[in-house]
Amino acid sequence: MTITIQLNGRPVTAEVSPDTLLLDFVRAHGCASVKCGCETAGCGLCTVFLDDVPVLSCSVLAARADGHSVTTLEGLQDEAAEFVGFIADQGADQCGFCNPGFVMNTIALLRDNPDPTDEEIRSYLAGNLCRCSGYEGQLRGIRSFLNSRKEGAQ
Amino acid sequence: MSGKSYRVVGHSLRKKDAMSLLLGKPVYLDDVAPKGALVVKLLRSPHPHALIETIDTTNALKVPGVAAVYTYKDVPKTRFAIAGQTYPEPSPYDRLILDRHLRFAGDPVAIIAAETDAAAARAMKLIKVTYKILPAVLDPHTAKDNPVLVHPEEDWFPPCNVGGDNRRNLVASEVGGDGDVEAVLADCDIVLDRTYHTPACNQAMMETFRTYTALDGYGRLRVLSSTQIVFHARRILSRALGIPKSRIRVEKPRIGGGFGAKQTAVCEVYPAFVTLMTGRPAKLIYTREESQIAGSPRHEMEVHLRLGANRDGHIRALDVFTLSNTGAYGEHGPTTVGLSGHKSIPLYTGGLEAFRFGFDVVYTNLQPAGAYRGYGATQGIFAVESAVNELAETLGMDPTAIREQNMVREGMRMPAYYGEPNNACALDRCMARCKELFDWEHRYPVRDMGDGRVRAAGVAMAMQGSCISNVDVGSATIKLNEDGGYNLLIGAADMGTGCDTILAQMAAECMDCPVEDVAVFGADTDASPYDSGSYASSTTYVTGKAVELACAQLKQKLCALAAQKLGVAESGVEFTPSGVVCPADGRVLTLSDLAYAAQCGSQTALEATVSHSSPVSPPPFMVGMAEVEVDTLTGEVRVLDYKAVVDCGQPINPALARTQAEGGIVQGIGMALMENVTYDRHGKPVERSFLQYRLPTRLDMGHLQVEFEQSNEPTGPFGAKSIGEIVINTPSPAIAHAIYRATGVWHRSLPITPEKIAMGKQ
Known part of the structure; x- marks a missing residue:
């Protein structure tokens, strides 16, 4: 599936599979600040803003962010x-x-x-x-x- | 006593990498490893003890994108140890890259290498294995001389004689001592006979184990790994893979925490094997679950001790026996256990007439243990400090007074600490200051807060070492550049501790320059001078001394070159921040002049490399005091306040030393109250994620305050000793003491959970 995310203010359109995590998506698109510490939403390392609200990107599908803005430390x-x-x-x-x-x-x-x-x-x-x-x-x-x-x- | 005043040393400078780390720059392994590497995954044994009867990889290899699947049939047959220790290692050579004999639930069965994560995961499911399930040794108490052998293999090999015997499930065994313990105990007014238990705990560094491997332009194996031990890792890989060390280069990027976990080459061999076999880059990143179940946690230990004293509080004899559970493989087994006696008993050198210390280290079919901050001292100190608190409470004495009466003091020789001298020791001042800071007088008495809530306090002392005496080697190379700045090359590994910065501070102090003028590089086996690595609390003390000595050598070379250029005797010039001067006539050669001179028609390299090792390992000392509130109805414990005063000699960077102390205390609080590695009755690990293995959050630690009481260690750089490990040792005994004060029950087995408190279980 194709999604478009406003990533740090710039539109990024990419092909993803339905199970792609937002964490993997942002790391694959140059946002290496986002770290994986536990894979189970228990450590806070993968925090990004989804429409300015902090979320754990290991527990959000990239597809869910389609049409939304995502902000990382970058x-x-x-x-x-x-x-x-x-x-x-x-x-x-x-x-x-x-x-x-x-x-x-x-x-x-x-x-x-x-x-x-x-x-x-x-x-x-x-x-x-x-x-x-x-x-x-x-x-x-x-x-x-x-x-x-x-x-x-x- | 305050120490000497320095220009750079002793100042709280920011870490050189601080802003990169805080702004999320790509500096860790998975950020810097080139893309396109094969994804490596490991199929792991579901059984704690089994033999592979058949293994069929045919279907797995058919998955599109799968490059290779390896089993025990494919790997070299030379056994090796993955413990990062100086050769010859005390740890037995008891591993193969893959073995037909599986010794814990999590032992690797097959290596899968694929183009994508998904392909590797799919292939893993398609490997067909039939296991012959063997009876498992799950209880360390019955491990020794059990008919079931964890390592029956003929080629089990201990490089050092540490009293082990694989035919007895025994990795190491020893008894030693000083004086006639039985006679002194028989003469004591009171003898406490107690058994204490500390469980395995995971380091739980935020960055899991990970390694990237590739062949470089010369066909050599390039290994980029999140490791504390680049040189040991090279040696381990060379033996495991059967290739020469000159064909291997090991580097580390920034490391996302180690705490000892990365003093073992936990994951390096797997991608390295894949790269050698396929010729392709490979990357293995452990999941959190893998780090939890197949990592390198603290050794579970049971410490049985007898403490003999007189009614006046004089502690006269300590008889300590430790049973240590090393799990399925022997990494760090023979060495961690030694610290449980040798770094606990010497705290009471004051009036001690005799001691005995013995141990057995046994194999079981559980996760192999390794090095974790404190390295056995933590376990022994929980036992000895708890026993001293029990003695004080039994005698009705203030537990700080009984310590003041018996503690080791400056100038004493410590028979239980390999006979080493206590050259620099502010333990007495740490106790006095901590009492004041904590307001011990008013907070030691138990206070009933109503509603079943009780407040109480506890205390503990601790020590550690500053290296492995006569073993650890630290080295530094310092080079002058054309603009008068320096490169400092080290083989020690900054894993977040800030050693790159504090070693640069020492270099800047020696060379009389700003710390910004010292660029630090480490660690890379091709470029760094040899260093055992960052462990055993040794980097400040050993590598720091090497920096000091290398700087002195470089200064001397600069003076010699300047004297030659100026046509005067070497005694006629002086090193100054602006260059080398000839005081007689005021002529100056700047550092830049000298550096350029060495680049033109010169036979002088303006660099110096020094290796250093120490015949002693001066102990840092510490006192910790905890105030807790116990809800006696639910058993809930809240740590309200933790004060600690540390003697680490001269703190090189007080802010970093303080943070080490605070971080260690919070890990210690986790160990005391919540952290535990447990297994179900089938020997399968329970705490497979952070959902089950709970780490302390910022709501679990109350308020911390750390101060320093300085001593001046004559053998250390600028009077420094160590800080990294000692800081985890006081919370468990201090909190157990406070909980006893609140509830009247001694908890001698960690962690002290609300259930144990509520049920009043010992």
Whole structure:
């Protein structure tokens, strides 16, 4: 079957089989940031935006995205660059394999809720596993980004 | 005590690869492996113990797009070990690429190579196998001298004598000690006799095992693998495939986590075999299920110990015996077990009069175990630290006070730690600071919060090593470039730990330049100097020292060249950040001048390579304290707060050291409360995905706080010891202690699940 997806703002038309996963589709179309960690919708690594809503691309068929827009970290470099340096300053990037999914969901969180509490951050990102960092450095990084943004606004 | 102040070392610089990783750049194996490789899949045994009676690949080979299907009939007959260890490996040579004898549910039966994933999957279903099912050894307690042998083969071969005997299902066995344990125990006021159990746990690094192989322009086998051990992987492949090492090149890209899992060549041989046979590129990416059931998890251990003490809290004797379950193959079996005694007993060197430590490592028909952060020390420390907590509670003493009374201190020789000296040790300061940070005085007492909820606290200490003494080799090559910058070539593997960055920090400190001027490359067996690899907590301590020494050598070469060019004696010049100067007349040759001079009519290579090995393995130390809230009605445990103070010598990059500690603590919390590798009664693995094998999320770990108490290790680079492994060791005993305080029940078997707590089971 032929599908057309707005992938990071550009229309992509391709032939797919009915069981092609959105994860495999976006990786095959240049979006290598999207990682597979578990295949069972349990780790958050494959998070992409489907019409601006975060979804787990390992559990969405490519065919379902036909006619919709899909955004990956490749399409959000500027928005991500605003805050990921704060994660780097904590050394919380570590192996980095979970970073794209974590960054995508953090962008979604901050779009939904520009001034979250620590509990809101933990709760929103609970589905994003990280085996390296112990999460605390990611939280400190987001917090220091928010603080610096507030200081900048004053 | 604060250490020396440095310009680059001791500063929290960003990892050199941080922005690439955080912005999702294509840097991992599956991002960089060329397209068009054959997809490799493995058909795995459904039975824990079986012989292949017949195997028919005819129909599988008819599937369009299938390039090859291989069975045990097709592979070389030389046994090998896949443990990444220095030759001769203590692990037995007990594997073939494919064997007719299948030893665990998940053991590979056939290799399928196809143009597409779908074709490989279809072919896998069409391989016809008849199995002769054998009785299986599923209980490590009955493994030794069981009539059922996991490895009856005649060509089973142990390269080192570690007391193993395949005719007894025994991989290794030893007893050693110091002093007369029985006499001291007989003289003690109190002897605790306890058995503790730690299960297998999976490293669960986010990137599963994966390898890409191809033949290069010279017909050599190029192996790109997510591995911690490029040089060991080359040696393992050479033996397994029967081709010379000079025909193999192993490289690693960025690695999506390892934690020891990738210190074993779990998947490399399969695509390598396909490439050799077909001449075509091949790629094998393990599914999460394969990583769960056929990976390289922590060794399940049962530690039986007797602890002898006087009523005043003086700990006088420790008698430890560990039964370790290595599963179907012996990777890391003989070595992990040693740490369960040698890195737990020395914590109590203070007043210890005698110790004994013995072990058996047995084969079973379960998933083979391997190296996982902590490497046996984690298991032994759960036992010894739990026993010390039990002693304190039995005697009515504060468990921090009993530790202060007995702990190992700076300057002591440690008989249970191979007699090595404790040159640098801030364990006492770690305890004092952790008590303060945690507010131990007020949080140790049990607090009833109403509704059946109880808050309580627990404590534990830990140690580890900083390398394998007299074995591990770390090397560094440093080269000067024409613009005055440097290349640093290493064979150690940054698996997310940040070693590329901290080694560059050390080089920048030595060469008196910004860290941006040091470009790091690693690891590639064709280009990197030899390094055992990144394991045994050794990279900072061993490879770091090699960097320091290589820099000193390069400086000396630069001075010699400058002296020659300036026509003065070598003693008449000095190395400075701007170049080599002759203080007598103020003349300067910049680094750029020198680099260009070495490129024109020169016989001097402005580079230095140094290999380093250490006769000692200085232990880092740590104290951890946990506060938990237990719902005594449901058994639910919430970790509220975890404080830890670590002595890793001089932290080279405090932010990265802190993150190592926090990550290790959360893995330890998982081990204490939720993680477990179990089997059904037929010996089939249960936790086949992250739906069953639950990792701690950010809602499961409470709040962490980590501080450092610095010591200055004289044999380490800039006073550094290690950080990577020790950090996983305190949560299990500290949390088990807190749960005892809350419930009055000691849980001596991990994980401590709500069911166990609610049922009050031991």
